[in-house]
Amino acid sequence: MATILIVDDDPQLRQSFKKILSAEGHRVQTASSGEAGIAAVEKDKPDLVIMDVRMPGMTGLEAYQKINRIDPKLPVIIMTAFGTTDTAIEATKMGAFDYVLKPFEIPAILELIDKAIQAGHFMHAQVQMDATPKEAHQDAIIGSSSAMQQVYKAIGRVAPTDATVLIRGESGTGKELVARALYQHSLRGTMPFLVINCVAIPDTLLESELFGYEKGAFTGAVNRKIGKVEQAHKGTVFLDEIGDMPFTIQAKILRLLQEKSIERLGGKQPIPVDVRIVAATNRDLETAVKEGHFREDLYYRLKVVSLQLPPLRERKEDIPLLTDYFMKHHCRDMQISNPGISEKARTELSSYFWPGNVRELSNAIQKALIFCKGGPLDVRDIAQAIDHTDLPEMETDTSHPVRPDLIIRKWVQKQLSDHTEDNLFESLMDYFGSVVTSEALKKTEGNRSQAAKLLGLSRPTLLSKIDRYNIKIKADVDFY
Ligand SMILES: Nc1ncnc2c1ncn2[C@@H]1O[C@H](COP(=O)(O)OP(=O)(O)OP(=O)(O)O)[C@@H](O)[C@H]1O
Ligand SMILES: [Mg+2]
Incomplete structure (x- = not known):
């Protein structure tokens, strides 16, 4: 309301x-x-x-x-x-x-x-970092793991500069929240923040949405239109899902970054604009560059200041905090009293691998709250709420309440129906490859030779995988 x-x-x-x-x-x-x-x-x-x-x-x-x-x-x-x-x-x-x-x-x-x-x-709406919001209309980035502490530090460091920032991370890791936090802590925090979702707008409209057009620029252009970039003058433009931006428009963004000006479609003169660009993507831009879908020059320009958000499965210690936060949040939203959650159910939440990250956790908790039959949420409520309720023969009462093979199958089915890209097989294999590689490295505490042995790979092969999947080894224990 x-x-x-x-x-x-x-x-x-x-x-x-x-x-x-x-x-x-x-x-x-x-x-x-x-x-x-x-x-x-x-x-x-x-x-x-x-x-x-x-x-x-x-x-x-x-x-x-x-x-x-x-x-x-x-x-x-x-x-x-x-x-x-x-x-x-x-x-x-x-x-x-x-x-x-x-x-x-x-x-x-x-x-x-x-x-x-x-x-x-x-x-x-203010985005609180690492704290439960004091007021109902505020949002929060929850998490006190070292991976998230690094994210907060990075936000603090880059927010007050005018640098273009690229936020990277899997779907549901909080890229949009981080973009808003960056904006609010920037020197432009009192000026507009406009979001352009590059996938939600059809390619044919994206250019005019961003840059506007002059009267008569094409059939149907009966009036001049001012684009979002021009509207956000002195403010911030958030280009969400930039990895999906059409190639031709990428050139115009590059020009905006380099020359600080835009041209309306059909316009004769460059128009100077003062905007800060924050961009986000869950795409593997390196591959997109190699395959010719993303401009290399723009990639290098964007990557200078980039912020990588960790997937939830790599910061599992944050799951209890997030659980409490979403329990409170959804109960308040649905105006129900908080039923609490059993220890076993918490363990269940911590053992799942959350391919949809924080968004999936939030949805699962909401679903469990809706369908629970009273009393604290238990293992069964959680197992049913994790996106595989329609799978047959779920064994929710055994010591293996969630069958990983079924979850993976279910997740692959979802990818097959969601994705339209051509190289789906390769990207799914890459996904599994990166999970297996980073988990092996975690198990061996960053020891590459041991990890190679564990996986039955030669050391050079493992090194090339670390490189290919862009696995960062930090302080020998955290991988992202
Ligand atoms: N650290 C976090 N703390 C609290 N809520 C979070 C956190 N990360 C994500 N969320 C919530 O999860 C949902 C998804 O987050 P967001 O939209 O920022 O993800 P995203 O990375 O932009 O995903 P996508 O790539 O799918 O667009 C939102 O409801 C957001 O509020
Ligand atoms: Mg997003």
Whole structure:
């Protein structure tokens, strides 16, 4: 639920917004002029403002500028009618989240509202590091393992610089949380933070979403569009899943990094922009470079400051902390009392290998809480909640409550249905190869000769695998 402020001189429009948005569970406030809107922003601290451009007295554009000065992170959607779009475009150039043309379709505006609220949440909600959040709306990066301590240190070190940062790690390891923590601890923490998910946006739209276009740049470009990079001027742009960015757009990102300017599609002049880029990927960029999917020059440029997040199975000591955190979090969310968890169930959580990392742990705990039959969560609740409930003959009561072979099979099935890449066989083999290699090294406390012997490999073969899988041996005990 969010607080949304509607600023429009048309009482009917205010009323319909109130009806529609209240039905969606939001709290709606209204103001009939720019002046009243500014006062409401100062007093009520809404999560989102939706404002008309043309009003008697102060115009929407003037009001936007004042609101932007009060809180540059507050998302504002501008409403405009045909004929006043130039002003709305001007507002997006100054950082307004987006604009909509009246009359609008309700599903489309609801979708935009959700996006804007999410963007505002990312900018405002503090991410606590290594501490349980004090307030319900805060998020946290939980973990006190040495691998996570290194991550916190790295965040502390690079956040206040303007360096481009590449966050790497498997799916569900917390890359997005880390990106937000970096932003909040940066010198740009009071300015906008805009997220572009390179996989969620179709290739054909990604370029215009990032860089915008000029009127007439292509059929259908009836107005100029300001891209997210330009909108985030003086702020931070988070390029999520950059490993999936189309090759042609990669060149433009490189240029942005090197020349600090962009060109709108169909534009004649470079436009200087001052943004910090934070990027994240779960892809193996080295392979992507070798295979020609990722530009080598961009790879080198990004990799200068990179932050590697450890998979959960390599920091198992954090599982109890994370378990307690998610138990509390989900119980509060679902408004149920915390049933607690048995010691055996905890052991179960610690022995699983969590291919989906923290996200999978969080989901499993939520599922266990939903399906448990009262009393503390036990082994059976956990075994059923770990993503393999539909497997036949689960032996949840034996001394081997989770059958690893079935889990692996299940996980492979999921990969087969999720992935669209061409070299799936190789990447799955690489995955197993890297798990086997790093586990063997862990067992031998980093001793490469012993690990090679254990695996029945020659030492040079093992070394080439360490290299290929980019296994880092740190202080001889932690691998990531
Ligand atoms: N260390 C952590 N402490 C608490 N919650 C975490 C932690 N790491 C991840 N999470 C939670 O797990 C979920 C997944 O995290 P996030 O979206 O940051 O992962 P990701 O690395 O970006 O994954 P993907 O590659 O799939 O996008 C989120 O709900 C996040 O809040
Ligand atoms: Mg992510």
